[in-house]
Amino acid sequence: MKKGFIKLVACALAGMFLLGGCDVLPKGTDGPYEVPLTITADFTKKEGKGGNWVTYGDSKIQLKDGKALVTDRKASNDGIAIPCPDYRGNTINASATVSSANDSVTISMRYDIYGNVSYVNIAGGATTESGETTISGNVDIPANAQNALIYIEASDVRDITVSAFSVSVVGDFNDLSGTPVEELADPTKTASLSAAYADYFKFGVATPTTVYTNSNDSFKKLVLAQFNSVTPENELKPENVLDAATTKADPEKYNECPAVHFDAAKPILDFCKENGIQMRGHTLVWYSQTPSWLFYENYDVNGQLASRDLMLKRMENYIDAVMNWCEENYPGVIYAWDVVNEAAADDGGMRDCYWKQTIGDDYVEKAFEFARKHGPSGVQLFYNDYNEYQTSKQEDILKMLKPIAEAGNIDGMGMQSHISSGLNVDNYIAAAKRYADELGVVIHITELDVTAPKSLNSMYDQGVYMKKLFEAIIQADKDGVPIECVTVWGLTDDMSWKSATKPLLFYGNLSPKPAYEGVMCAVNGGDVAKPADYVEPVTDTTPFVEDYEDQKFIGGPRYSSVQKIVEGGYESKYCLENTEGYAEYDGYSIDVTQYAGHVIHISFAIKSKAPSCKCTADIDGVWPNIAEVQTGTDEWVLGEGDFEIEEGTASLTIYFESTDMSPFYLDNVEIKAMN
Ligand code: 9MR
8 A cells, every 4th residue: 555645635634733834735735635655854945835844842943055953952852843643543764864962862753642742752872963873763653643743852952963854654554634533431430540459559640741731631530530649751850840041041140059940740730739639759860851951060061061069059959949849839749759760770880871970979879868858758759760670770779779778868669660561570579579678668669551462462461461460569568568659651552652562551542451450350359351352362382393494484583683594504404593683682582472381392503602592581571591501612502491481471482692792503493382
């Protein structure tokens, strides 16, 4: 179907379009017209004159030599955009070639669904002022998304030069133009999660302001019916709280005490106050969504970074101002603050960031000290992070937080829990228990979303996993692990920051998903109902055998590795060559879901210059070794191992890797069920 142009019915959307007109649609057309499957920004044409681009936010755009120079950016998300309202319900690829003095540039998507605005990061890349960087990535636009546009933003407010920018449909075009958005389900008809969990913990949700400012009040009603804790998804982050205009207009006056305002958060705070719902404040000190000007002398990013002393004053005054403004204006509404967010690095130790660069490694300790000193009494102070259940990151977090706990300056550990249904529930609970035991703090699960498995009955399988997960959380709570709140990171799948993975409890039209049912079954008993279109999974114990003599392979790359059949097999002509990964854990991956409920035996021949090679099960958060063999001699080595795949596993792969990224060669891979 994706051939050239698709005929569409005329421009119903053009009239609705909010952001300065859509050049893509032919002017003056009131009959059928053609919509291109690629939209390319033309920087020889001014805005509104057929160049397919619009200004995004407060920036100014100058056109020069076929490029767009994006200047006067007040916030990191001020940039330039390509509107693509007709692409809803499609996967699109967005690509941009940019240069910038900002550390990094990101392509993001904005859309609204029933009046709620969502933002999704599509792709990012490090940038320099002198050289060009091309960034590209794919994203699914939800079927009900209105006014979708793709925009370029950057880590701070410096200029961005864009020399190319385009958006294209990937795969077959799904024509939803002229199709009305789905009707919303009645939000008051679904039993309440927070009521069902009243004996255990608060049940919370993260939402954007638009849920409360929207003329469509269904979303607000769903929040009211279901949840008793709310987290503003973005509205209390420094980029929304710091008052850039006021602070920068008089840098001398505000030198030690940046000005703040709460315009973005007020509607959510009002809602919580009026309805007696409590709020988690998110977040005071973070490396991200914090404008870089905060860290410079005179708030000028072209000058010098501010000194430790000055940044300590700014941090202390900011924490004091924000916590106390909220308490004074909305007494008792905020019961917990994420004082510091994501200070641990993904690859060990502390994350490098402006806070660390200006203040030093003790910035986390200082933030908690200030929050304790100035925070209203009774408001709980949390550290919040992701991948927090992974052993090595947990070690780093515990090391960082122990002195803070000893000083009595922290009350809670926020386990974000952006997980997938591959995560081993026991390991997750063990991590929660360890934080509570070793730090003497309470636990909030702060940002739960669970990537649905790519299985035949994906939504049902996700529901079954949710039941298992929440049964374990309830049991841990009963066993004394102080879990006091579980917050899901978004109201509906369509509103999620990773909507393509369908990670939440409600569908876009507000009807409950099997995931919701799983959560309810965990507390009320019963099983997730199989949907009418349920497909019985086949457990097929036929052995998997690959000797590559037919020059074919069934598995595929894990992340960015490349597979090729080459000559020189183990006692045979051909084998599989694996090259070009970006990390040692890129490798060759084989789906073993069909053996769910069995112990499998894996045997293989492998050859590599790496000191060792491994065969590992790919479970989110833990990667159990099935077999490790010493290589390095460039001779074939035989390996084998057993692995038990839990019954009901919805999706599982195993993968082979070399432990130092050297190419490796694989032959005679055999997997068979042992029971
Ligand atoms: O859900 C938030 C999304 O709307 C923002 O674009 C994004 C920007 O970083 O932040 C998302 O929320 C993050 C949260 O504040 C901290 N943990 C990770 C969350 C998902 O990225």
